Amino acid sequence: MPKQFSEQERRKIDARLLSVARDLLAHRSARKIVVEELTRAAGISKGSFYLFYPTKETLFYEVMRLEERTVQGPLIAALESLDPPTPDAVAGILVRGLAMVDENPVFHRMLDPDEIERIGRNVPADYHDRHRSNDTGALAPVLTRWQAAGHLRGDPVEHLVGVIRAMYVLALHRRELGEDQFDATRETLVRTVVDGMFHGGHR
Numbered sequence: 001m002p003k004q005f006s007e008q009e010r011r012k013i014d015a016r017l018l019s020v021a022r023d024l025l026a027h028r029s030a031r032k033i034v035v036e037e038l039t040r041a042a043g044i045s046k047g048s049f050y051l052f053y054p055t056k057e058t059l060f061y062e063v064m065r066l067e068e069r070t071v072q073g074p075l076i077a078a079l080e081s082l083d084p085p086t087p088d089a090v091a092g093i094l095v096r097g098l099a100m101v102d103e104n105p106v107f108h109r110m111l112d113p114d115e116i117e118r119i120g121r122n123v124p125a126d127y128h129d130r131h132r133s134n135d136t137g138a139l140a141p142v143l144t145r146w147q148a149a150g151h152l153r154g155d156p157v158e159h160l161v162g163v164i165r166a167m168y169v170l171a172l173h174r175r176e177l178g179e180d181q182f183d184a185t186r187e188t189l190v191r192t193v194v195d196g197m198f199h200g201g202h203r
Contacts, residue, residue, distance in 0.1 A: 010052070017053070018062065021059050022063045022106060025106050029109075030056070030115060031118060035049055035056050055122045057123050061119055061123045061127055071100050075097040076138055087195050090198075091194040094164065094167065095186070098168060102171050107171075108171070112172070153199050155197075
């Protein structure tokens with residue numbers, strides 16, 4: 001029978017599980033990581049692992065959510081600081097955010113549709129629902145305020161959030177776009193999209 005842990009022990013073990021899972025995901029596909037690797041590094045039995053996460057994919061999903069917050073937090077703070085927001089300033093912040101994503105090996109797993117599909121099949125539905133809610137909730141208040149102040153066009157906020165998130169998928173097409181053109185192409189796309197959000201580009 002799996003050992004029972006105190007709340008303090010649970011926090012420490014969970015932190016170790018998240019840390020080792022992140023390190024492994026940075027170098028290998030989730031499919032090639034086995035539970036025994038995770039539990040050995042965390043100092044617990046394989047049976048005890050399931051006291052923390054129902055599947056290894058749920059742990060990986062949680063790692064990805066935490067990684068996203070490391071980029072999303074500073075990004076939201078920077079956007080909130082703009083008074084007033086301008087297309088150039090917003091585009092500059094988004095370009096920096098995209099560059100941070102590009103440099104993060106765990107994000108490359110998150111942008112791989114095969115990897116995400118494989119992980120998603122083994123993650124409880126409530127994790128997905130909570131994640132989608134958090135994604136919209138982080139950006140929506142900022143965009144709603146900008147709309148109320150007349151800075152942004154009146155599209156539904158969830159559509160604007162979707163447009164911003166869609167830009168992150170561009171990293172999947174670096175090879176097709178060409179290494180020598182990718183950064184400039186990405187910046188042009190971001191600036192074009194942001195100009196469109198600000199009343200069709202009128203500054």
